[in-house]
Amino acid sequence: MKNIVSILILFFCITKIDAQEFKADISYQYMYAKQWDKAIQTYNFSRPTISNKQPLFMHGANVSLSYIFKSPKHFKHGINLSYTNFTSLASNLNSTNLLLLHFIRLGYMMHYENIEKMKGLYIEAIIAANSSALYRNVNQAAFIYDDTHSKAFNIGAEASLKIGYYLKIKNNFYLSPFVSIAYAPYIYAPNTEAVINQTKSLSNKNWTSISNAQIGIAFHLKK
Amino acid sequence: MNRLKFIKHSSILSIGGILIPSAILSACRKEDLFNNSNFKGKVIIIGAGAAGIYAGYILKSKGIDFQILEASDTYGGRLGKIDGFADFPLDSGAQWLHGQNNIIGDLIHQTNTKITLDDSDEIFWFNNQLVNSLPKDINALFTREDNLPDVSFKDFAIQEGFGTEYANIVENIAGDSGAAASHISAYWKITEEENWISGDEDFKFEETYFDFFDKHIAATISDKISLNTIVSSIDYSQDMISIKDNNNNTYQADKVIISVPITILKSSDITFTPALPTSKTAAFSKIGMDAGMKVFLKFSTNFYDENIIGGSICAAYADEKIGKTGNSNVLLAFIMGDQAAYLTSLGSDTAITNALLEELDAMYDGEATATFISSYVQNWTTKPFIRGAYSFSTVGMGDARKIAAESIDKKIYFAGEAMNINGHHQTVFGAAETGYREVINILNDQK
Numbered sequence: 304m305k306n307i308v309s310i311l312i313l314f315f316c317i318t319k320i321d322a323q324e325f326k327a328d329i330s331y332q333y334m335y336a337k338q339w340d341k342a343i344q345t346y347n348f349s350r351p352t353i354s355n356k357q358p359l360f361m362h363g364a365n366v367s368l369s370y371i372f373k374s375p376k377h378f379k380h381g382i383n384l385s386y387t388n389f390t391s392l393a394s395n396l397n398s399t400n401l402l403l404l405h406f407i408r409l410g411y412m413m414h415y416e417n418i419e420k421m422k423g424l425y426i427e428a429i430i431a432a433n434s435s436a437l438y439r440n441v442n443q444a445a446f447i448y449d450d451t452h453s454k455a456f457n458i459g460a461e462a463s464l465k466i467g468y469y470l471k472i473k474n475n476f477y478l479s480p481f482v483s484i485a486y487a488p489y490i491y492a493p494n495t496e497a498v499i500n501q502t503k504s505l506s507n508k509n510w511t512s513i514s515n516a517q518i519g520i521a522f523h524l525k526k
Numbered sequence: 527m528n529r530l531k532f533i534k535h536s537s538i539l540s541i542g543g544i545l546i547p548s549a550i551l552s553a554c555r556k557e558d559l560f561n562n563s564n565f566k567g568k569v570i571i572i573g574a575g576a577a578g579i580y581a582g583y584i585l586k587s588k589g590i591d592f593q594i595l596e597a598s599d600t601y602g603g604r605l606g607k608i609d610g611f612a613d614f615p616l617d618s619g620a621q622w623l624h625g626q627n628n629i630i631g632d633l634i635h636q637t638n639t640k641i642t643l644d645d646s647d648e649i650f651w652f653n654n655q656l657v658n659s660l661p662k663d664i665n666a667l668f669t670r671e672d673n674l675p676d677v678s679f680k681d682f683a684i685q686e687g688f689g690t691e692y693a694n695i696v697e698n699i700a701g702d703s704g705a706a707a708s709h710i711s712a713y714w715k716i717t718e719e720e721n722w723i724s725g726d727e728d729f730k731f732e733e734t735y736f737d738f739f740d741k742h743i744a745a746t747i748s749d750k751i752s753l754n755t756i757v758s759s760i761d762y763s764q765d766m767i768s769i770k771d772n773n774n775n776t777y778q779a780d781k782v783i784i785s786v787p788i789t790i791l792k793s794s795d796i797t798f799t800p801a802l803p804t805s806k807t808a809a810f811s812k813i814g815m816d817a818g819m820k821v822f823l824k825f826s827t828n829f830y831d832e833n834i835i836g837g838s839i840c841a842a843y844a845d846e847k848i849g850k851t852g853n854s855n856v857l858l859a860f861i862m863g864d865q866a867a868y869l870t871s872l873g874s875d876t877a878i879t880n881a882l883l884e885e886l887d888a889m890y891d892g893e894a895t896a897t898f899i900s901s902y903v904q905n906w907t908t909k910p911f912i913r914g915a916y917s918f919s920t921v922g923m924g925d926a927r928k929i930a931a932e933s934i935d936k937k938i939y940f941a942g943e944a945m946n947i948n949g950h951h952q953t954v955f956g957a958a959e960t961g962y963r964e965v966i967n968i969l970n971d972q973k
Binding site: 333335340348351353356357358359362395397398442448449502503504505506 | 551552557559560584586629631633638723725727742950963
């Protein structure tokens with residue numbers, strides 16, 4: 304993980320030189336994944352001894368980095384990398400069950416801004432490859448069976464639309480509040496139920512769709 | 527639009543467009559499947575094994591009226607306990623927890639129950655001598671996932687060049703699935719276990735599996751179990767289902783969960799009105815369940831190895847003391863399939879014990895008979911409401927298990943380890959999964 308982050312920072316530092324715009328976002332993300340809801344609901348339903356129910360994956364924190372290529376036109380394009388983290392924690396007698404869900408998206412971004420017509424408003428559409436990893440921890444330690452951490456890897460694609468507004472802070476530095484919605488129609492998630500409900504194909508399909516909405520703030524460095 | 531206006535508008539938009547909807551959606555999304563079930567009817571569960579008890583346990587937690595009718599004089603099904611034979615309790619039925627990633631494993635964590643990994647060593651009785659390893663790795667044959675034919679383990683081993691000297695080793699591998707090597711399908715066993723996600727390690731309870739299940743699950747609903755109630759007929763032709771027992775008592779229910787062993791469903795001990803669809807009865811007949819027994823042999827000394835594999839009378843012996851706190855030297859003879867059928871045919875516990883002692887004497891130069899104290903025979907084949915070990919995948923099985931598990935007319939539901947279509951058949955937690963699955967199905971059908 305450290306290596307990946309280092310490479311990405313290096314990449315953005317180098318490419319920033321020719322960038323039209325370099326952008327970092329932080330946001331709150333609300334997520335709805337029907338099949339994963341179902342897995343957690345089945346887990347809660349089937350274990351009456353759990354007095355504090357396992358929460359659904361709903362509220363997450365997102366960070367994202369974008370690089371927008373130089374272009375004389377209003378319509379620009381770029382790349383976007385984002386990371387979102389969701390947790391679901393239930394503490395009960397003798398047992399604390401923690402589900403950790405990490406998303407990483409790498410996408411192609413279309414960015415539109417028109418100072419004359421739209422003032423500081425900008426619109427972005429992103430098509431991204433979406434991969435995620437789900438881990439289970441029990442009693443503050445990895446839940447291990449057969450010498451491996453209970454985990455599931457998922458992959459799919461996502462489309463999102465973002466609207467923000469530039470607020471100039473310094474010469475090249477802008478802030479922008481933004482809202483965004485996204486939809487992933489198909490996330491292949493064959494082992495998620497196995498991690499959450501400890502079954503396979505009992506409550507879930509091996510894929511899910513995901514809808515999410517974000518609200519956050521972006522930091523822009525423009526040339 | 528100036529900047530201040532934009533901030534104002536975007537704040538309103540954000541709150542209105544994201545935060546308020548997410549707050550509303552969050553409130554609508556419930557953590558449980560059925561927070562307010564409107565099912566007000568009565569459920570009758572037939573069979574107080576792991577599946578039936580777990581179904582009752584879930585129904586109780588949801589406040590739904592239910593009753594469990596059990597034919598025998600005790601509950602637990604193929605979970606059971608023997609006290610007094612050794613200085614530690616023995617499992618007369620299900621004994622090992624197969625993997626930890628399952629609903630029972632979860633409950634073990636929650637209750638701080640002590641379990642011990644059973645990683646005991648194996649020794650093989652091969653060509654009439656005890657050896658530490660086999661010339662060829664036969665286990666790999668039955669765990670590979672490609673090009674497995676739909677033939678029996680026995681035939682497959684022969685096809686792959688394992689001669690008759692491996693016959694009892696193959697019986698042991700089949701016996702793990704409660705089957706005779708000539709009955710279980712190489713292809714369907716692997717196919718049906720594709721969804722197995724519990725893990726591969728085996729664990730033993732310090733007390734017994736039955737104690738654990740009883741204390742944490744069964745005891746909470748034992749007042750709802752009617753013992754010695756042998757169901758003879760189920761009439762589901764009317765809105766209310768009418769169930770009769772052998773004493774002509776009638777019970778009325780809105781829904782029935784049948785969780786009896788597959789042998790009982792195959793034998794048509796319970797008559798249905800209207801008759802079950804032929805696809806259903808055909809599916810029952812395709813699910814295998816062979817003879818099975820456990821014989822506990824107590825000795826004055828521990829002359830035997832931890833696991834002895836490949837006997838012709840019993841293909842799997844195991845040191846029962848592993849994972850237990852106690853000093854008694856008890857060797858378990860875990861006998862399945864044709865070997866269990868043969869021993870059953872001997873007709874008495876003494877004859878069964880003598881046959882096993884004779885085999886052990888051959889392995890250990892007469893030490894078995896010389897140090898023998900007593901035996902306890904638990905023959906599941908002759909239990910009138912069990913009649914075997916557990917379900918297995920037969921040659922030509924197809925999707926029989928799936929058809930067998932389907933409900934009928936939103937009235938009759940099927941649970942039990944044989945009805946687990948998620949790879950966890952043959953296990954207690956697999957049975958429990960079908961118990962809650964059928965409660966979910968009932969509540970879904972009520973929507």
